[in-house]
């Protein structure tokens with residue numbers, strides 16, 4: 001089936017008819033589920049202004065930890081991306097409370113704040129709870145998301161998120177979760193052009209790859225490169241993607257407006273009672 005037929009695009013209250021669509025996404029029925037207008041344009045304008053303001057100060061703000069994508073991607077994070085962390089996760093969990101406070105403050109006057117996202121997911125996943133993945137010690141947890149900025153010319157090259165599970169920083173998390181990762185992207189600030197999530201119509205199930213090299217090699221198979229869909233999100237729209245198994249990328253940002261997104265990786269908890277999130 002073509003990829004565009006495997007995108008579930010839900011406007012308005014249509015999501016109410018799909019209380020099982022995230023399980024379907026995990027099972028490969030859908031490549032992606034799009035939730036239109038989860039936040040209003042004006043709510044996202046407010047957040048964009050705050051993020052641009054943080055950026056304009058041109059020094060990593062004292063209270064936010066920030067990281068950079070590899071230089072050529074022209075992107076950066078507020079909060080810490082697990083994929084780019086060292087295996088020891090030194091101090092990472094100590095910084096989580098500050099990250100959560102910053103997120104609360106950023107969304108302070110937006111009704112429901114970021115809980116709006118996880119409450120909606122819960123309703124689309126038969127009531128399963130969505131929460132930050134628990135850390136190795138009692139009372140610790142993973143940072144539940146990251147905010148990302150991409151400047152003009154910024155992009156993310158083709159990859160599958162399941163590859164990330166080979167990184168040493170996942171050692172503890174992997175003992176808590178099912179092996180198939182999925183993710184969401186909320187468009188906060190839409191660039192003038194480009195910056196679309198492009199998903200290829202090709203699924204590489206977890207069991208099919210036993211090493212990161214195999215995963216990388218499969219991306220060089222040109223057969224699937226012409227068959228893809230680009231998800232065009234407006235500010236306030238969100239996409240859930242089977243990004244663990246589907247090769248995907250972010251197309252180059254056009255124009256000087258920063259592409260601002262919020263993005264979490266997710267997986268079912270072992271035991272399947274909940275879904276764990278991290279940034």
Ligand SMILES: O=C(O)CCC(=O)C(=O)O
Nearest residue numbers: 156161185197250261263
């Ligand atoms: O920003 C996006 O649209 C996708 C991000 C992504 O693929 C990733 O961070 O793994």
Ligand SMILES: [Fe+2]
Nearest residue numbers: 160161243248
């Ligand atoms: Fe990804």
